[in-house]
Amino acid sequence: AQSVTQPDIHITVSEGASLELRCNYSYGATPYLFWYVQSPGQGLQLLLKYFSGDTLVQGIKGFEAEFKRSQSSFNLRKPSVHWSDAAEYFCAGRMEYGNKLVFGAGTILRVKS
Amino acid sequence: NAGVMQNPRHLVRRRGQEARLRCSPMKGHSHVYWYRQLPEEGLKFMVYLQKENIIDESGMPKERFSAEFPKEGPSILRIQQVVRGDSAAYFCASSSGSGQSNSPLHFGNGTRLTVT
Numbered sequence: 001a002q003s004v005t006q007p008d009i010h011i012t013v014s015e016g017a018s019l020e021l022r023c024n025y026s027y028g029a030t031p032y033l034f035w036y037v038q039s040p041g042q043g044l045q046l047l048l049k050y051f052s053g054d055t056l057v058q059g060i061k062g063f064e065a066e067f068k069r070s071q072s073s074f075n076l077r078k079p080s081v082h083w084s085d086a087a088e089y090f091c092a093g094r095m096e097y098g099n100k101l102v103f104g105a106g107t108i109l110r111v112k113s
Numbered sequence: 114n115a116g117v118m119q120n121p122r123h124l125v126r127r128r129g130q131e132a133r134l135r136c137s138p139m140k141g142h143s144h145v146y147w148y149r150q151l152p153e154e155g156l157k158f159m160v161y162l163q164k165e166n167i168i169d170e171s172g173m174p175k176e177r178f179s180a181e182f183p184k185e186g187p188s189i190l191r192i193q194q195v196v197r198g199d200s201a202a203y204f205c206a207s208s209s210g211s212g213q214s215n216s217p218l219h220f221g222n223g224t225r226l227t228v229t
Contacts, residue, residue, distance in 0.1 A: 034217065043117070043204060043220040044156075090155060100169060101146070101206075101218055105155040 002027050004093045006104035013081050014112050021076040021107050023091030031093035033074045034101070035065055038088045047089075050074060061085070086111045115140065117207050117221035118187075125227045126195050134190040134224045138207030145188040146218060147180060150202040162188060195228045202226075 003026045013019050025031055032051050036044040048059025055067040065076045074091060091104040118137040126132050138145050143164050148156040158172040162182035173180065177195075182188040192199055202225045206218035 036220075041222075043119075043222040044206075046217050046219070049217055100158050100161065100171075102158065103148075103156040 002031070002093065002095060002100075002102055004091050004102050004104040006089075006091055006107050008107045009105070010108045010110065012110040012112060015083050016080050019076075019078045019081045019085070019109070021089050021091075021109070023074045023076065023104060024072050025074065025091075025093045026072065027093060027095060029095070030069065031095050033065075033067065034092045034094070035059065035063070035074075035076050036090045036092060037061075038090065038106075040087075044090065047076070081109075081111055083111045083113060085109060117142075117205055117219050119203075119205050119221035119224050121224060122222065123225050123227070125229060127229055128196055129194050132192040132195050132199070132226055132228075134192075134203050134205075134226070135187045136190070136205030136207075136221060137187040138205075139219055142207035142209050142219070144208045144216075145182050146206040146208075147188075147190050148204045148206065150204060150223070152201075156204060159190075192226075195226075197228045200226055200228045 005024045007022050034049045035047040037047050038044045047063050048057050050057045050067045057065050063078050067074050088106045088108045090106045092101050094101045120135050145162045147159040150156045160173050160180045161169040165184050177193045179191045202223045204223045206220045208216040208218050
């Protein structure tokens, strides 16, 4: 079955520190992959997406993600976290020619000053 | 350039009442998706619609839930005879679609349903 897994439910980092949020996918073929961010009480905002080509994808707000086929992973990174990055982050996947976007359970990021 | 509009933002219903959630997709988008988010859980797919057609309803509960996307007007998610377990945030998303999986989904701010 198609699935997206985010192993970390909560992560706390210090402001200014680097960040990596993990995402693993299980699909028959390489899916289209996305990262979304959700602030409390808000909808989801698209950070970045991967379809094909360059495996390092740049997104908004200084985020990037790297697709690694050998590890079935699509981890989200940021070199220096700001307090405003505190939110919940969702990884999602969608099959080519598929309709359904499947979400991971989310990772809640806390930023301490 | 309005995004996906959902209303109401908050909805309180007593057990047994009906809940109607509305979603207006982004301008030019003809594909609508409904997701449900329970506390401390991710988003679960419910239904995917195009104008006047339900394409995939594999995530919809078999009873009490229905969705439509008429030719004119917003998409409606309808929950009849609500129970406490229906309390959740319901998100609508739209895409330009055309059957392309790489069309990103744009989400509304959700409707938070509370059943008392």
